[in-house]
Amino acid sequence: MSKPIYVLNGPNLNLLGVREPEIYGKTTLEDVQALCEVRAKSLGKTVVFLQSNHEGQLVDWIQEARTKACAIVINPAAYGHTSIALFDALKAADLPVIECHLSNPAARESFRHHTYVSLVAAGIVTGLGAKSYELAVEAAAALAT
């Protein structure tokens, strides 16, 4: 059995579909998980889908992925813009990393224009809502080791 793709989600994404639907849509994180699972299955892969509001927890999961996953898809949410810890962990994981965002951060406030994660990402999918995740899983599967 091949290793799963870890799909990691950062802070506040548990509110998806519940708050601010005008920005992030009506799809819940549970819906996104189902879409990722279906897309992965169609490619002969599985996903481990996780969300945390805590930076250290995300670092722990990235460290776990280093040996247990074949690739990482990550929507780091706001931590992408601030976290050198996530950057360091992803770099050390030495796996294909696909960064994904529901919105297009480049079209939003300037503080969202830079992400540390993008410095270690093989590719970035943004602005397509839940579709960003499906395409990110597809890219991760294609690059998986």
Ligand code: CA2
């Ligand atoms: O567009 C994305 O996926 C973001 O990663 C979402 C982050 C934001 O800080 C990034 O710049 C772009 C925010 C996630 C918050 O998610 C919410 C979902 C529903 C309601 C409120 C927040």
